[in-house]
Amino acid sequence: MTDLPPPDHEADDLLAAEYVLGVLDLPERAAAEARAKREPGFAARIADWEARLGGLNDGFDDAPAPDLLPRIEARLFPSPAPQPAPGWSPLRWLSGMAFGATLVLLALVTLGPPRLAPVALLATADNRLAYEVASVGDSLRVTRVAGVPAVEGQVHELWVIAPGAAPVSLGLLEDDPLIVTYPTPPAGWVLAVSVEPAGGSTTGQPTGPVILTAQVGT
């Protein structure tokens, strides 16, 4: 029995198991999630336990789910996907040609990598903390242009809020710019930054103070 893992590895594995089982309280869960983001080894322990305990998943019965896709897609994809043309017509075809030609011209003029298009600036009144949100292709890129990250044990989390909808997390703002697959939010949508415990909000909603907000297109 000389190849037993050291006891702290055993404690780590039990912690991962308790996290997957779900018996930890909220602060312990947040700490475990933050650790999984920092330590690939700990994340792998969690994945192993998810696979092991996945044998219990047959205990969940199916339940009829309403079609929530339109609401989910409205949260995720602010501008609707282009619809196929309802019918073919010479006029439509001609205008399509003209549009295509314009696109080619535009492409010739703006050749190069996908352009960064500014979306919003999230900044305090005194500009001591500021994040710049820009769209690039089908992603948003969020860069801190002033100030410092949240203090140790906390993190800045970015949210997008459609009118009348609950905030949706776009990710954590740490040292590197955040790049998230998300289309440009239309005018009137709100971007916000809250202060969350390390690892981010565990409830799916902001739990800490909202320190920055900006409305898109204003």
Next chain:
Amino acid sequence: MDDPVADLIAKCAAADRAAFRSLYRSTSAKLMGVLLRMLGERAEAEDALQEVYTRVWLRAGRYDPTKGRGMTWLIAVARNLAIDRLRARPLPSSDDGLDAVADSAPRAENRLVAQGEARRMVDCFATLEPDRASAVRGAYLDGLSYVQLAERHAVPLNTMRTWLRRSLLKLRECLDQ
């Protein structure tokens, strides 16, 4: 191994919206079952279902098919959200909910016996003492916390911790064979 759900998740990571719709249609009944059982209320489960698929789209790139099947990953996303919401709730003032949970536990066990894929899990569960196996199931399937499990089994909190930790180590030993 053939895993159509994993293929759809990979396409979501490549921003394929049609794949996202297929994924919702083929998996939402299962995830609704998970959320309904753990959260107990249909309105909250439906709200959570929206949040789960939002996360699935945004996090699809983190799914690693070498680490597990697609459905296992989806259920982990749903369970994690449900547990976060349960832990954020104030503790229930009565034990009505716990009684309902106790009633539903044997049904899950029967289903486990019925399905071949979980056979190994059933065999490993058989190595645990019945009340400890029931505590592990109550945590995993119903999202019960240590405090709720201790109440339900009428044992001190530390005893419940010890029960579950020993059970988890035993399960690991059995499942990893």
